[in-house]
Amino acid sequence: MKTEATGRIGTAVLVAVLTVAAGRPTLAQAPRPQVDDWVPSPHYTPRSSRAIRYVVIHTVQGSYRGALSWFQNRRSRVSAHFVVAGDGRLGQSVAENDIAWHAGNSTYNALSIGIEHEGFVSDPGSYTEAMLRKSAALTRYLCDVYGVPIDRGHIVGHVEIPGATHTDPGPHFPWDHYMRLVQEAGRDPDRERRQRADFLTRFSNVSRRSMTVAQNDDGHMDIFYVGQNQVILHQWQRGPNQHWGEIEPMPGNPRAQEIVAGRNADGRLEIFYLGLSGIVYHQWQTGANQHWGPVMPMDGSPRARSIALARNSDGRLELFYVTPAGAVQHQWQWAPSGALTSRGYWSYPVPMPGTHAVERVAVALNADGRLEAFYVSSNRAILHQWQLAPNQDWGKPRPMDGSPLADSIAAVANADGRLEVFYLLGGAIRHQWQLAPAGAPVNGRYWSDPQPIRYAPGAVRRMLPLANPDGRLEIFYLRADASVYHQWQDAPNADWGGVTPVRGAGHAAPIKDLIGSQNADGRLELFYLSGDRSVWHNWQEAVNADWAPAQKMPGDPRPLE
Known part of the structure; x- marks a missing residue:
């Protein structure tokens, strides 16, 4: 976890997938290999953690058979969780x-799988x-489930093991090949893409005046604009990771001040409009990746100044409204x-219990499944x-530790599940983070103190974490001079590196606003509202790579500022 002195992680997490706390599903969890032989051993201790x-x-x-038999022998006083045969057969004893x-060290026994x-x-x-592939698939599954780097x-x-008297697995064990197999085990690109997209629902979508973007169930993105006369327009990629098509009005020609979009548990996109009179409307796809249904007012016809959209851990969407009086209200789907x-x-x-004098709201999903709301x-x-428990009622609001101030906020989830909140005040960026996933206490504290992000630029007008x-x-900064910079964590859950300009963004100058999302293949893509109200975009040329020069979006959308 991060230390308050440096903001760094105590132990680097070098995992190529997003993980959360032990025992919960991870962002790219490999399937569990089938156990062929369950031969229980009497030699084990109940695990307290x-x-x-x-x-x-x-x-x-x-x-293989000899090992399973020996572990079952009451005189042996040894065991291991699993045994892998030369032909790939898998046995389990504990x-x-x-x-x-199995480890000859009680501390390591308690912290390990053998x-x-x-x-x-x-x-x-x-x-x-055959043995190495089955073992690697098992190890990958265990790492994903228990958060083992x-x-x-860690493998x-x-x-x-400290104090070991054994030399196994020995000098002939092919460690390099084995570790590559562990990295590759259980890869399912489509499943991983869907899990990445589901992970992004941990971040709330906050209503915006000009444009918003969402990823469809098959991976292609839709972008929505508040256009001329405040009519809502949209356009979409022709396929996952592909070029963009032409612009069309949303069916029913809805008009709005602000918009926010999200994805339902079944993959259907749903868009929510803050109407011209302040009433909130919504519209949804009739099926995943399909056409759109009619525009309908939200049940109860709520009135709002702004909206935030979140998804509960059971998949139900939940909307949060800042009312004209400054209170916060919420409503939720009764079923996913x-x-x-x-x-x-x-x-x-x-x-929402105890809320008043609120300007903006952001919501994020904790590692244990509880939503948490943050207010300016x-x-x-x-x-x-x-929430007092996942999908349940809410407690009362409390000041954030360290009493931070902000004009605007963004709340996101780290790869290990710890929430991190970014504050923008007077052009300066600060952040603070949970000291442990789900806000568990560490030495009596729950959150770090608010502090500047190392190397972050000044004179920031907008911030966008992705x-x-x-x-x-990775966080993107739109500065007062209309330039765009970015910086990223050195490793998942780690400290932040240096700041650099986003290559190619200058083609869209002067930039007045920006949004962004992840493509189906994981490449980030940014969308810029230029000073003449044209929309530009640029994208990473490969995952985690540099950026292509910005280009105008087809159809020349002209969103309102």
């Missing part, structure tokens, strides 16, 4: 939520490809995807409140 930090690799010094007696491999330390032929500091040999229930589709708007008050003080597919957050 689900904290798993290591996967320990062993060599049996014997056969449940993962129990401690196996995997034995059929064969002998002295025989390089023991490590067959995929590196040689270790028995010989590397707005399915009809005996109570209808949506709740009626109800007040009329005196610029920042408050927050959270998530890269490897888990690193």
